[in-house]
Amino acid sequence: MRLAECTLCILLATQVSVTAGLDPRVLDVDKEKSRAKPGSRMTSRDRDTIHNWVSWYASEGPGASGKSKLGLRQPINREPKYFHEPSGPGGGHYDKRYFRRFIEEKQRNQHLKYLIRAWLEWTQKQNIETWLAHGTLLGWWWSSEILPWDSDLDVQVSEATLKNLAETYNMTTWSWAFEDGNVKKDYLLDINPYWTDRQRSSTSNLIDGRWVDKSSGLFIDITGLSETHPDSRPGIVTCKNMHRYHVNEIYPLRPAQFEDYQAYVPYAFDKVLIQEYRSKAFTLTEYDKYQWQPALNTWVKKENLQPRKLVTLRNGKKMKIKEDEPRGLEAVPKPTLMQNLQRLVRYWQ
Template identity: 60%
Template sequence: MIKEINFEKNLEKNAKRLKLKNHKLAIGEMAMEPPVRKQGEPKYFPGHYDGRYYIGFVTDEERQRTLTHLVRAWLQWTQSQGIETWLAHGTLLGWWWNNRILPWDTDLDVQVSETTLKSMAENMNMTTWTYNFEEDNFQRDYLLDINPYWTNRLRGTAANLIDGRWIDKSTGLFIDITGLSQTHGVTRPGVISCKNLHRYKTFEIYPLREVKFEDFKAYVPNSYEKILIKEYRSKAFTNTEFSGHDWQPAIGSWVPKTRFEPHRLYRLRNGKMMKIKIEDPRGLEAVPRPSFWNLLWRLAYW
């Protein structure tokens, strides 16, 4: 009697014995059949500028001005449309320090819920909003562009971690928009996350807190400090030197180091030289003016 041999089973046993990582791939290689690879999603949002509107690198001053109005326009538009959104990541940290954008940031970050993201994708995608800020004589057009792969709520190949962008059509600078979804309801109940694996408990986000950011009404997560510590560690609240800037509490602002030398030999108004340490970027302007009697004495001495 001839015993039937299960060749497929034997091949699988051999693959296991050889400790190959992928048993199915090993079987395919033994059978001389090339493995079939699944094609990944193409990256939809490349670069630090949007290529459609990129006209060249902007100066630091222009970048700061552009980003300020970029986020103001976003806040104005979302509130006019009844869209729920809140500050995230470095933008949230900038709010914590002084309600402003961090001066070294090249883009901004906001978050929305998956429900809001779906609504924007279906009803508002490719919307252009004209923004006019008369006090600064500033007018720009902004584009809402939702990533066509936003429906895939898992990380995948990490090609499309950003779900949408709010783009300045004059420079190509933008705000990154990411949606939060409950992707593992069974194993992680009550936890929502973005594609970049930033995870939050629902009560850490909601209810949102109303704040001021760049002089406009904005919202931040309920447990914003806990979220920032988780992402940046507690040193983010105490480090007063970062990216070529010093925090100056006297004026409540980050100041470029090139503008200010905290230890320097200054010539005072009375003619004397003194080594001054002041936490103010105005330099000698921060030194108090001499009194009337001091001026009178100097005149008599002269």
């Protein structure tokens, strides 16, 4: 009889919902987030719900103590990954919630143009300070355009701006109509609830926010810069991905044109880019399958630039050589060292 009672207890325990032991605030998070309507702002109650959940998770949630009931040491994971991407090659550049399919390069570039244009217009209308960063900043330096091989975009904000985005605009959707082709798109501003942890505690949440194209899943990564060690490293600001700058390298921001719209770049953009990509970022005129063409002020695919054909040499070896009659853009000469130096000086002025 005793054995039957124990067996019955075990069976009942295994049927209990996995959410039974969770704090009710955890179950409310998705409900609160789903209430955000297009163009609406998160209420103080919404923000408090997520804030309370984050606080509960850190202090009482799974793995908070670091030990199991048996006293064995368990891995601590106080910050589960917030943003998720689809699996597969190239999946890391799509938001999983809105991913439909992988987009071809040419079409993807057009989506990204709309994406950055909407971000720049929206931030200026809301009087929000932001500037281009990483590969997006490098694309501005070369041609004031998105690099053709880029599959996502990067911008940075100050910690104060990040706080404003989280408290005022988080989880709001904004519709944008573009003049060319009467294209209309919806963009979601999503700030990572772990943005308040300004030091790198794990690699799960290096990105503080995203501006997401809901029609494709493509996004802009938003990272905040904070002065994490004001006593030992005053004036040094950093993001969670360990990019460090002196505030004088960032401010005052320089106005610039990017994708035919008003943008801003760091004051010492040259130093910022050299720190991240080294000086070759200013002189390397071939990357992957692209080559820089100064006469066109853009990057062009090599197969379009230098058509070649397979020929058999006298010794029997086969080699791809340039065709005798130049076609298309291959007649445009490569930039000289002096041209590259002149370009660098022009941007320093």
